[in-house]
Amino acid sequence: MFSVTCVAPVNIALIKYWGKRHEDLILPVNDSLSMTLSTNELCAKTTITASKSFEHNRMWLNGEEVSIEESSRLTRCLKEVRRLALATGSQKVSPSWKVHIASVNNFPTAAGLASSAAGYACLVYSLARLYEIPFSDELTTVARQGSGSACRSLFGGFVQWHRGVLDNGTDSVAKQIVSSQHWPNMHVLILVVNDQRKKTASTRGMQNAVNTSTLLHHRADKVVPERINQLREAIQNRDFQTFGEITMRDSNQFHAIAMDTYPPCVYMNDVSHEIVSFVHSYNNAMGSLHAAYTFDAGPNACLYVLAEHVPQLVDAIQKVFPSDLMDSAEYLRGLPISPE
Ligand code: 2P0
Numbered sequence: 001m002f003s004v005t006c007v008a009p010v011n012i013a014l015i016k017y018w019g020k021r022h023e024d025l026i027l028p029v030n031d032s033l034s035m036t037l038s039t040n041e042l043c044a045k046t047t048i049t050a051s052k053s054f055e056h057n058r059m060w061l062n063g064e065e066v067s068i069e070e071s072s073r074l075t076r077c078l079k080e081v082r083r084l085a086l087a088t089g090s091q092k093v094s095p096s097w098k099v100h101i102a103s104v105n106n107f108p109t110a111a112g113l114a115s116s117a118a119g120y121a122c123l124v125y126s127l128a129r130l131y132e133i134p135f136s137d138e139l140t141t142v143a144r145q146g147s148g149s150a151c152r153s154l155f156g157g158f159v160q161w162h163r164g165v166l167d168n169g170t171d172s173v174a175k176q177i178v179s180s181q182h183w184p185n186m187h188v189l190i191l192v193v194n195d196q197r198k199k200t201a202s203t204r205g206m207q208n209a210v211n212t213s214t215l216l217h218h219r220a221d222k223v224v225p226e227r228i229n230q231l232r233e234a235i236q237n238r239d240f241q242t243f244g245e246i247t248m249r250d251s252n253q254f255h256a257i258a259m260d261t262y263p264p265c266v267y268m269n270d271v272s273h274e275i276v277s278f279v280h281s282y283n284n285a286m287g288s289l290h291a292a293y294t295f296d297a298g299p300n301a302c303l304y305v306l307a308e309h310v311p312q313l314v315d316a317i318q319k320v321f322p323s324d325l326m327d328s329a330e331y332l333r334g335l336p337i338s339p340e
Pocket of ligand 1: 012013015016017018026032116117146147148149150202203295296297
């Protein structure tokens with residue numbers, strides 16, 4: 001019997017992935033770019049045990065058993081990792097042995113806090129460790145087939161998921177741009193506005209958007225390529241002004257696409273919009289950009305802020321948003337990490 005345990009953190013997209021050009025292979029219509037949080041904060045932890053004596057593959061998510069056979073994504077990830085194990089892994093654990101997988105998240109599942117990204121990244125990485133498969137671009141293509149954004153959580157720091165051009169998806173890979181050490185004072189503050197399960201799951205939301213939003217195609221073709229280059233440069237130069245502006249613009253455009261979907265998808269709520277107004281007023285009052293918001297497929301806000309500005313920002317948030325407005329408000333600090 002052999003066992004491994006790994007931890008994978010959440011990543012927060014600065015340039016959003018929204019829309020697939022191939023549903024099963026999970027190939028995106030545009031590149032995306034994210035920052036991975038620290039392993040001490042929002043993460044998935046997965047233990048996988050392989051044994052000759054196990055009769056079935058089994059999996060538990062947050063303590064409840066889930067059916068691997070009924071999930072085409074889980075089945076595909078297991079199959080793909082085993083294929084790599086046969087090609088490149090050691091023979092210590094036979095790919096024919098059945099596995100038991102136990103995974104837990106330390107944050108709400110499916111509340112727009114990238115739980116599937118951390119979960120699938122952790123699953124694929126743990127399997128790779130079990131079979132002693134060397135880390136490669138190909139491993140990111142396997143995580144991608146679990147959940148698109150998962151490929152980005154295999155790295156720390158700032159990461160780009162390249163959409164690729166091939167139909168088989170072998171060039172749709174994630175690559176690290178810089179490690180966390182490059183910009184160590186970059187922090188993320190997460191304001192949990194609501195931790196309920198989101199109304200429209202991302203997979204369905206983006207399918208509807210691809211089919212009905214004209215803005216989505218304009219963004220993918222005309223906006224994202226230039227934005228990715230500008231953001232990469234801003235990260236290289238540690239230029240928070242450009243970084244923040246691009247981040248906020250891309251969040252706004254992603255939610256504009258959600259609204260341009262027919263029928264529209266509404267992920268942000270009134271408190272989210274108040275947070276947007278607050279950040280712009282706060283930056284005006286500071287005389288330059290001190291905070292940048294981004295919202296994923298849910299109402300919760302991620303605020304990017306440099307370490308030296310965190311105390312002042314938290315103070316302002318607590319004054320403007322008393323606890324009765326943000327019932328379950330929680331402030332978390334995230335530091336990007338490097339892969340181990
Ligand atoms: C992102 N999101 O780039 C974007 C921004 C949400 C908003 O990736 O269908 O759970 O499993 O590939 O990865 C959420 O989408 O969707 C997501 P699937 P996924 O982080």
